[in-house]
Amino acid sequence: MDEVSEILTAFGAVLAVSLAEESDLLISLLFNGLDFLGLLLGVLAHRRQHVRIAGFAEDVVPRYHPEDFRQHFRVSRRTASILVTALGHCRGIPRASDPQRRGILPVDVEKQLLVTLWFLATQEPFRSIGDRFGICNATAYRIVKRVISAVNRNWTPKIIRWPKDSASARYVIDGFHGRRGLQGVLGAIDGSHIAIKAPRSNQDAYINRKCFHSIVLQAVCDHRMFFRDCFAGYPGSTHDARVLKYSDLYDRITESVDTLFLFGSYLLGDSAYPLSSWLMTPYKDNGHLSEKQRNYNFLHSSTRMAIERAFALLKGRFRRLKYVDIDRLEDVPDIILAACTLHNICIMSENDIEHFVDSDDDNQEADGIDGLDEDGVEENNSIGNADGSRINIGKRKRDLIAEQLWEHCRVLT
Known part of the structure; x- marks a missing residue:
């Protein structure tokens, strides 16, 4: 947390100065203020616990009737399945199955496609899209940008073609x-x-x-x-x-x-x-x-x-x-x-x-x-x-x- 780090740094700096100067008054004020610091950290931690919709892409979408799926995502389930398979072979799309992948597992390819289709199909902002799919709005933006880049780089030259x-x-x-x-x-x-x-x-x-x-x-x-x-x-x-x-x-x-x-x-x-x-x-x-x-x-x-x-x-x-x-x-x-x-x-x-x-x-x-x-x-x-x-x-x-x-x-x- 950036705010927490700044607070701790500031308190540490003042404490160091106080100890160096052997100021009993400042030391007393600082130690009495630690209770306030703990309370402040608790408030910040509580504020950062965003509650999002859980399991929308994983549990709810698979149960959609085909027509409901088409109305929401503006493509048929068959077309979406084709897109997921093709997207999984595009460079630049992170996959959990990648043997060289390290760190946190990436968002599933199908979920990345659903997020992008929802973005294109609606007028919802990234904050609402992230809330719906259980991800932060910054992740939603990165997913959309990544998928759209992959579509234009890999598919557009082959799909939008002049009859030569x-x-x-x-x-x-x-x-x-x-x-x-x-x-x-x-x-x-x-x-x-x-x-x-x-x-x-x-x-x-x-x-x-x-x-x-x-x-x-x-x-x-x-x-x-x-x-x-x-x-x-x-x-x-x-x-x-x-x-x-x-x-x-x-x-x-x-x-x-x-x-x-x-x-x-x-x-x-x-x-x-x-x-x-x-x-x-x-x-x-x-x-x-x-x-x-x-x-x-x-x-x-x-x-x-x-x-x-x-x-x-x-x-x-x-x-x-x-x-x-x-x-x-x-x-x-x-x-x-x-x-x-x-x-x-x-x-x-x-x-x-x-x-x-x-x-x-x-x-x-x-x-x-x-x-x-x-x-x-x-x-x-x-x-x-x-x-x-x-x-x-x-x-x-x-x-x-x-x-x-x-x-x-x-x-x-």
Whole structure:
């Protein structure tokens, strides 16, 4: 105990001085004060005896009905079992069975996973989580940080993957085509604001257009709401187009667009993004759109809705992302990416994936964004200053897609 050590040190120092000076008065006062010291130590020891819930993870959770387990931890018991096995093989996760382990036995791997899932599934602070699982709040924080680091280091690169080969690309393209008839769609892209606690510094940069502090999550998903690319960390005031510009995805596209977009495929984005050959945006509705253009906009919007639903499912399953109330701002992107990774794992291993879709999640952005021209190009921005050939190629490709969709619609009618 730090406080007890300080008290004993102070008493020892005064006692030594008193004895050296042979001060009967001081010696008398000190020895009479020892009774008070004993009482004080008793109070401190009593105060340190925190009472926590015992046996929640060990006794209560195993008796949960499968549906109750899923409601509490936001994953099925089968998925949790898979995660425990995989987590046990990750470097950096302490295990009691480790032959080189010395000292106090670490928290069981399954319990570490349950603590992390509870953190992601709820808005409870670490103090409450520690109390529930019978550990101190500092241990709860270290467990969550350790597990999230292991998820991002070992699983994220393998789980959140771009469809690079022809078979996986064709699978996604056919999946989108089966929804609304758009041919060549490889993914839907959008940004979502993850609400955060006001940072200690540079607070204004994190206030978004909806007037709350946030970090932007940019993601691309396929027709199953499965994330194919995730990028998080930019302050909430950053425009979607600028986040794209500085993302790893944009760097890869710049280096090799034909390798990423096989079969002439492309992404669907809203009007916040710049139009290009690999990113189709809607026509700006100025009140004079043709029927062909309105038909394209309708099919574009209804197909792009996959990313909106993906964000709603992500935040509905892992409610921590509705408001990340932690002091260390640098931890937030890691938490977001780990949640996205677990989101994909759930889609891979569970059937009723839309069970947690949050219908109240407000991720819709207005079609008309101040500071953008009709093709979603940000004014006075490095993206907006891109060469006109890119925009012209994008316009021609969009017109061709709109024409094909319109002809198909006329044939059906």
